[in-house]
Amino acid sequence: MSPIISVEGLSKTYATGFQALKTVDLQIERGEIFALLGPNGAGKTTLISIICGIVNPSGGHVRIDGHDVVADYRAARSLIGLVPQELSTDMFETVINTVTFSRGLFGKPKNPAHIEKVLRDLSLWEKRDSKIMALSGGMKRRVMIAKALSHEPQVLFLDEPTAGVDVELRRSMWEMVRALRATGVTVILTTHYIDEAEEMADRVGVIRQGEIVLVEEKAALMRKLGRRQLKLHLREPLAALPPGLVDPALELSADGTELTYTFDATADQGGVADLLRRLAQHEVDFKDLQTSESSLEDIFVSLVRGRT
Numbered sequence: 113m114s115p116i117i118s119v120e121g122l123s124k125t126y127a128t129g130f131q132a133l134k135t136v137d138l139q140i141e142r143g144e145i146f147a148l149l150g151p152n153g154a155g156k157t158t159l160i161s162i163i164c165g166i167v168n169p170s171g172g173h174v175r176i177d178g179h180d181v182v183a184d185y186r187a188a189r190s191l192i193g194l195v196p197q198e199l200s201t202d203m204f205e206t207v208i209n210t211v212t213f214s215r216g217l218f219g220k221p222k223n224p225a226h227i228e229k230v231l232r233d234l235s236l237w238e239k240r241d242s243k244i245m246a247l248s249g250g251m252k253r254r255v256m257i258a259k260a261l262s263h264e265p266q267v268l269f270l271d272e273p274t275a276g277v278d279v280e281l282r283r284s285m286w287e288m289v290r291a292l293r294a295t296g297v298t299v300i301l302t303t304h305y306i307d308e309a310e311e312m313a314d315r316v317g318v319i320r321q322g323e324i325v326l327v328e329e330k331a332a333l334m335r336k337l338g339r340r341q342l343k344l345h346l347r348e349p350l351a352a353l354p355p356g357l358v359d360p361a362l363e364l365s366a367d368g369t370e371l372t373y374t375f376d377a378t379a380d381q382g383g384v385a386d387l388l389r390r391l392a393q394h395e396v397d398f399k400d401l402q403t404s405e406s407s408l409e410d411i412f413v414s415l416v417r418g419r420t
């Protein structure tokens with residue numbers, strides 16, 4: 113199947129002369145949840161804004177289901193729902209009017225049944241006649257999502273959907289995004305919360321200084337770049353590693369009570385068995401051991417620092 117979004121050779125230099133995107137190539141598959149990660153100022157919002165037709169590119173192309181976002185703007189834009197970072201809506205309007213009006217902006221015929229479904233799915237139906245200003249922050253955010261879904265888009269962009277929201281609302285957002293994906297909607301989210309990407313995404317893209325430095329299936333990324341650590345709590349502290357045990361992967365804590373062995377998550381376990389044998393040979397005894405795996409956060413930090 114062809115990708116739903118195809119970004120080719122995209123670049124953006126703002127009027128200030130600042131080059132926010134270098135040459136970005138990216139394909140988003142139908143029905144996936146794609147998380148775009150990157151530090152502040154990396155170019156995430158610029159990229160999303162160009163894909164949504166809000167900002168003009170300096171070079172390259174974006175196609176949404178074959179429609180060019182510049183040449184065929186209306187067709188491309190009608191396939192997209194965008195939930196921006198900032199709340200931008202008429203605070204004096206009621207929930208149902210705001211969401212109904214958003215649908216009208218896309219020239220779609222009225223469909224009260226769809227609007228009702230969207231509001232019910234987002235637990236906003238009971239509040240449909242409330243003015244937006246009278247809603248809690250979490251509800252206002254959900255109104256933004258309802259607006260973005262009002263015209264039945266195939267792709268939903270969520271720019272930092274859970275920034276500053278409480279744990280419960282984050283969880284309910286995640287559930288809602290999964291439910292949307294189950295209906296065939298493709299979801300692209302930007303986030304600073306690595307655990308959000310780890311929890312939600314099928315694929316992860318990392319952007320750094322206007323360049324996509326990595327696009328990978330999350331599971332493969334974690335397998336490929338993940339590291340495992342084995343920590344051994346020694347029965348007797350060591351002043352130094354015996355010469356036969358010196359190994360770059362093996363580190364003795366400053367107080368001599370703990371040994372840390374770091375190895376590839378993909379590697380077979382031979383290294384660990386070999387280490388345990390060598391420890392026995394050198395009569396290094398331990399009372400406890402623990403293993404841990406690097407998280408997507410560790411991987412992300414090493415990527416944005418440019419170590420890979």
Ligand SMILES: Nc1ncnc2c1ncn2[C@@H]1O[C@H](COP(=O)(O)OP(=O)(O)OP(=O)(O)O)[C@@H](O)[C@H]1O
Pocket residue numbers: 126127128130131132150151152153154155156157158159
């Ligand atoms: N209209 C503009 N004119 C000039 N420079 C801009 C403009 N918009 C963004 N930039 C610059 O482009 C760079 C990328 O900004 P962008 O908002 O795309 O980053 P981001 O990855 O979304 O960051 P954040 O995580 O902080 O939202 C930044 O250095 C920003 O200052």
